[in-house]
Amino acid sequence: MAQIPASSVRHSSHVLETHDLRAYYRMKYFGIDREVRAVDGISMHVRKNEIYGIAGESSCGKTTFIKAIAAAIRPPLEIVAGQVKYSFIKDGLYELPAAERSAIRWRHLSYILQGSMNVLNPVRRIHKTFEDFAFRHMHLGRAEFDLEVKRHLERLRLPAEILRAYPHELSGGMRQRVCIALATLCKPEFIVADEPTTALDVVVQKDVLAMIRETQSQFGSSMIFVTHDLAVHANVTDRLGIMYAGRLVEEGRTADVFSNPMHPYTAHLIASLPKIGDTQPRSALSGSPPNLADPPKGCRFHPRCPLAMEICRHENPALTTLAEDHRVACFAASANVQPSDHEKPVEAGTLGAV
Numbered sequence: 001m002a003q004i005p006a007s008s009v010r011h012s013s014h015v016l017e018t019h020d021l022r023a024y025y026r027m028k029y030f031g032i033d034r035e036v037r038a039v040d041g042i043s044m045h046v047r048k049n050e051i052y053g054i055a056g057e058s059s060c061g062k063t064t065f066i067k068a069i070a071a072a073i074r075p076p077l078e079i080v081a082g083q084v085k086y087s088f089i090k091d092g093l094y095e096l097p098a099a100e101r102s103a104i105r106w107r108h109l110s111y112i113l114q115g116s117m118n119v120l121n122p123v124r125r126i127h128k129t130f131e132d133f134a135f136r137h138m139h140l141g142r143a144e145f146d147l148e149v150k151r152h153l154e155r156l157r158l159p160a161e162i163l164r165a166y167p168h169e170l171s172g173g174m175r176q177r178v179c180i181a182l183a184t185l186c187k188p189e190f191i192v193a194d195e196p197t198t199a200l201d202v203v204v205q206k207d208v209l210a211m212i213r214e215t216q217s218q219f220g221s222s223m224i225f226v227t228h229d230l231a232v233h234a235n236v237t238d239r240l241g242i243m244y245a246g247r248l249v250e251e252g253r254t255a256d257v258f259s260n261p262m263h264p265y266t267a268h269l270i271a272s273l274p275k276i277g278d279t280q281p282r283s284a285l286s287g288s289p290p291n292l293a294d295p296p297k298g299c300r301f302h303p304r305c306p307l308a309m310e311i312c313r314h315e316n317p318a319l320t321t322l323a324e325d326h327r328v329a330c331f332a333a334s335a336n337v338q339p340s341d342h343e344k345p346v347e348a349g350t351l352g353a354v
């Protein structure tokens, strides 16, 4: 009997798995083909009840990855290889007929996006938007549906009066809360949040983040949370994936990634975070992010990497487990980790007195 490769066996506690996912923008300019390899071989999973964060600098492919896992692919973006699998779909996402793919949206897979105005129809009252998105998925009569919407708003401590408002009558923070209510009304198994608090001021941001956390744990959904803001990741996510030039370069429990970054790019990101009272100047990375239409061979970070070795110029380092639940794609980091490093004793003085 044929053996099933380990990578294609779905783990029962995984809600999302991607296997070697590649999504490219394919264009033709003046007869010349151009291909932007925005997502280039990402394999990862998100567990049940988990918030998985994705961080990385602008243009590293975060939004493209989100589009690929949320079946929001439009030309010139194409899925050129790999698979996206959800626990609530028998087959891969892209093996489903288009009609079935659209049927899982909002019911099983929903979104909280940055520009809430884009989701809320500016010429329809909020309750109409709830109807447009969720009525057909909930299989309830009109009166029961209205009651369920009101109950849901109550659970999220939102006043029922907002249902009669137009989006422009609400503040930015309130519109974003409405979007969270919209995204969670059908109690989806999976939520995609793309920069959901970027446009909000710090105080409103804090409330909206608390609401996202609370809602996710109340409904037991899993979530992918994308933002370039590492401070937000530190507060919200359980595990964190760091993207660089279309690839995942490090992944681990958020606290571990912050306390022990193993990839030189992650170490740079964390070292650049401002700290109260620290007036030391921060050094910038040399060079600029690669052009994804013509990325460097080997490790894409090597032209900017302080630890680059000869092998990094030719070979792409695989994402390798270097500590418990901690994967890194770096030849230098792999060379530095000895197996016994996993069991390092805790240094004296790092724990509080008992």
Ligand SMILES: Nc1ncnc2c1ncn2[C@@H]1O[C@H](COP(=O)(O)OP(=O)(O)OP(=O)(O)O)[C@@H](O)[C@H]1O
Pocket (backbone or CB within 6 Å): 025, 036, 038, 056, 057, 058, 059, 060, 061, 062, 063, 064, 065, 076, 228, 292
């Ligand atoms: N419609 C498009 N056509 C061609 N290339 C695109 C398109 N959209 C994005 N790209 C390119 O794909 C790459 C990844 O972009 P993407 O928007 O996914 O990055 P990002 O990490 O989400 O950036 P940001 O944080 O700025 O939103 C970039 O090189 C970008 O220029």
